[in-house]
Amino acid sequence: MKAILIPPLGKAQQSELDTLYRKTKDPRLRTRAQMVLLSAERGLKALEIAGIVRESEDTVVRWLKRHQSEGVDGLKDAPRAGRQAKVTAAYRAALVAAVRRRPRSLDLPFSIWTLQRLVDYLAEQTGIRIALETLRQTLKREGIVLSRPQHKISSPDPDYAVKKKRSKTPVIT
Incomplete structure (x- = not known):
């Protein structure tokens, strides 16, 4: 050579x-x-x-x-043949805009986003349906992570905090 x-x-x-x-x-x-x-x-x-x-x-x-x-x-690598990516810049912008708003403010019947709900909502809005994992990875690239909802029990009772603390205190007999 x-x-x-x-x-x-x-x-x-x-x-x-x-x-x-x-x-x-x-x-x-x-x-x-x-x-x-x-x-x-x-x-x-x-x-x-x-x-x-x-x-x-x-x-x-x-x-x-x-x-x-x-x-x-x-x-640099030469461009390769293959299918065009479904996630476009417009889709990414719509995703970020949607996830940053509460679902109720968009007149949706739920209050917390899940991956499936986001996929369904964006499919209606953009006409593009992607896989859950693709959505999760796209959110991750945008610095957004959906976590499991934290369910909290609360009450309008002004003495609720005192009563709750009292119920957790062990009774010694």
């Missing part, structure tokens, strides 16, 4: 790759940036880089060539 060498990077390229390596949350992209950095900074060959990043030599060569031809954008 013909050896491929990445020429020394300019300051802008170096900075861009370094930022990508340090800040990306995609481990595949981080490994690819590391391959290019090892080749450019240390002058390592594909076989040596393969041993460090635990990939095959062919894989390292492929990503180094792709970086040479396309730059940093070439290290």
Whole structure:
């Protein structure tokens, strides 16, 4: 296999790759940036880089060539075929708006949201029905977690707290 060498990077390229390596949350992209950095900074060959990043030599060569031809954008995964996601930005906005309101304020016959109730409500509003797990994951990405309802017993009686405490106190005979 013909050896491929990445020429020394300019300051802008170096900075861009370094930022990508340090800040990306995609481990595949981080490994690819590391391959290019090892080749450019240390002058390592594909076989040596393969041993460090635990990939095959062919894989390292492929990503180094792709970086040479396309730059940093070439290290990203190409779009893949597949079904379009059901959860769109509009659906996500409707979901967040609904979950932040009480169901009774939307003229619904219940007072607490559950995943099933949210799925049903949003299916009526948007025409898109998704799985419960998809809804849960979408809520989680928005920083919202539905927890089990906490049922509390209360009374309008002004002495209720005193009576409740008295009922929990053990009687010694």
